[in-house]
Amino acid sequence: MSAQKSILYPLVAVLVLILIPVIGVKLGLSYFFAVVVPYAAFITFFGGILCKVINWARSPVPFRITTTCGQEKSFDWVKHNKFDNPFTNRQVLVRMALEVLCFRSLFRNLKMEMREGPKLAYGSAKWLWLGALAFHWSFLVILLRHMRFFAQPVPGFVDVLQNVDGFFELGIPQLFLTDAVIVAALTYLFLRRVVVPQIRYISLPSDYFPLYVLFGLVLSGIGMRYFFRVDIVKVKELAMSLVTLKPAVPDGIGTLFYVHLFMLSVLFAYFPFSKLAHMAGVFLSPTRNLANNSRAKRHINPWNYPVKVHTYEEYEEEFREKMKEVGLPVEKE
């Protein structure tokens, strides 16, 4: 598949996906798109991720293959790098937290020195860390902000989050920082795939597809908030009815909302079957989530089986005379 096709095909697919709810709602299928699709998507998401994790977990971890990124635990007088080379499970927890919350490994790309030439010419590596971090965190914050639609009364932390996010108090309605950040981050992540030849070369349609879906999701959300207002009260009514499992679809929610909801559903349904499953997978990665203590504590391989070995007896049988010649002790004379 050529790069152009890899970029284009998923785009077409997502555009078609956007048209589906637009047409569907016009045809009077709003119940289907407001209730059936989201329920199905959420079931697929949770069921799928669960199956995926169970499937991964069913394969054992036969060997303790920690990737060590710092000094191991050694003598008392040697400084142990606890979090890049954990020895205990508690240290592993810190390592995992750094990995999951701060993208520690990606951050390593930052360490550069002795540059030459114009300084700005380098640095794609550190931008990747920043871009990835910006995207994931703003996505999380936005998701949590949406809790206000699903809970009555709105939980306190959501209000706090919203206030912090809207800190700059720009524009009406107030601009959320995360909205701007996520668009910028997505744009960056997309552009580097398209522009950097190495990355373009390794990218598959399945790398572009989720980016387009995310764009659709984010832009439709931003559109609703800042440009084409939808009836928030009705949206909340719908959301609450979905959460309380008494689905009821109020009339007159704008079409754009259906697009937003559909993109979310697509994303959630697609999640477990794609690379997006890395969200769950990262926690299971054996090079990161194991303590490097395999010499101190025996690791068990559940499928360990006996193998054919060349025994000392066979060895001595073959070489006995020669061994005796040079005075090597033998078992049998």
Next chain:
Amino acid sequence: MADIPKPEELAKIDHTPPETPWMETPTVFRDGMWCYGAKPQNIEAVGMPNPREWSPKDEDWKLPDNWKEIVLDGMKDRLGKFRSFKLFMDICVRCGACADKCHYFIGSGDPKNMPVLRAELLRSLYRKNFTLGGKLFGKLAGGRDLTMDVFKELWYYMFQCSECRRCSVFCPYGIDTAEITMMGRELINLLGCNIDWIQAPVANCYRTGNHLGIQPHAYVSMIEFFCDEIEDVTGVRVNPTFNRKGAEILFITPSGDVFADPGTYTAMGYLMLFHYLESMGLDITWSTYASEGGNFGFFTSHEMAKRLNAKMYAEAKRLGVKWILGGECGHMWRVVHQYMDTFNGPADFLEEPVSPITGTKFENAKSTKMVHICEFTADLIRHNKLNLDPSRNDNLVVTFHDSCNPSRGMGFFEEPRYVIKNVCNNFYEMPSNTIREETFCCGSGAGLNAGENLELRMRGGLPRANAVKHVHEKHGVNMLACICAIDRAALPTLMEYWVPDVEVTGVHELVGNALILEGEKKRTTDLRGEPLPGMEDIEDEDL
């Protein structure tokens, strides 16, 4: 002049590959980039499948008719046995963080040497055959069929990875290309398509106990030869023992130390250290049966690794020693540290290792019961047990190459440095993004140190050599120390090509030079027989 193409045009002829996507770019086997195929007798010797005469250059690789089935079944089997494999097939997001971390990519620019793409070679088969998306959408979902060309491509690139794990340091999910390459090689071995540079050592090791096929009497003679050399240099006779029952410690080192320069000088260093400690209570023996620390089985399959590794514990048990001391070796220590206890333990017939000289308990090795000689020596130095004269290494300006496996498979950084700094006066580090966990491979690891693939090795070793060249020019470094037998075999050639004034040494050769033995004569040369500057003068004055 008009009809002669301009040189600028000439240069462009066809060397920029056409803009075809990687799945559709056929792999051409370039000379100097691949190793010879395994010989039938070496496959037979360990009872592995499909022994036959073949060459990777042949059109027909003489595979069994159901070879596809064998590969796919093998894959399925391994997906069920290794979470690493299954997970790493699923979660790569192709962010590209690993792309420029591979020494083979950095040195060659071949895009299929980007770790992500190396893994995608296998991942595309996984998607096509084991995922719903791949089965339904094929190429659109990044899947592709297993064909002979695809298999050959896989072969070509699985043997262009030295399993150094540098990419795994930078991957946000810890995806380890070594795991993927190991699986790829296991599948390749199901069809008898190993390279002979790996298969021959495996066959030799199985039978004679070491990679080089050295028989017991020869092993002993070679070490006695070292004893003569040590006597020449120091005037002291050292007396190692072999296969001795009842010794307290069993010593195992890679056979490269016994039979390949400059590892031989490292072996002399071990011998001198043991002799020095004898009077202080060290009771140690060598073995001819377990005369290989390195494990080329590890580059073949987990099963083969286990079969060869078994000799260590078996011999320790037979001799009734208390614990095992291991020499300087890279992948040997990956296997010992991360696999041995799991493979062939529990070692309940051994005791928790305690240094007989200092009384230090090696707590971090209390289950596997095997200690690295650099740990052992560092502890001795720390307790002031060694009488050292580092000025005897003053002719050397040393830097330390962190070998991949002890670095990223153990985190073994400070111990060897501590030893070096105590036996040498001139030590300089290479730049920080080329050492410790970010160390660059020698370019010849994981069984790729053959002669026929020298171009591959020179390219893969370029980043390492480039960093050595830097300290050579800046600080006058003339000696590259390392703790790996493959390094000691491969780096001299690498240096000769890129930085001809730098030689290669093991850490314990430096120890041997500095160690003052009781009753020794005044040393005028180092262990290599090279005159020590300044030392001859003193002798002259004495006369």
Next chain:
Amino acid sequence: MTLRDLLIKRKDDIVKEWFDLVLEAYPDESKDFFRKQQNRFANPMGHNIREGISGLYDVIVDHGCDSEKAAPFLDQIIRIRAIQEFPPSVALAFVLEFKELVRREVSAGHEELSEEVNKLEQNLDKLALQAFDVYMGCRERIFELRVNELRNLMFGALERANLVSFPAEGEKEVKENKI
């Protein structure tokens, strides 16, 4: 203005172009990396070729392609290219390509310098031949290392002691003295 003045003035641009020309021989996916990664240890090839080109430029401009002065820079570039599966026609083309770059500069309003250019081109031809020697030297080194490695590093020691035995075809018990 002499040709030398022109070349000194335009150095940065021409060197950059020349560097890009050398990279033309690599796949697009890696070219970008070789060009942009500025850390000399993360990108030894890009660094060495850039440095070599720049040094060579100065030798050409200031020392009339003096072979002794050019040698280290030619070596810096060609030592890398000699192990990258390029035939000499491609690996060494960069020397002759320089002519084209100079011609282009001169044709952009400095036609009066063409006499000097002819002289320069003669020197560049010599440089190209020297480059060929360097290339051959590197290739020979590779072959030499290949042979040496086997003999000296391993089998030298073994042969010396006459101690080897390999499992041979159709032979179960191997004669000790046979290598």
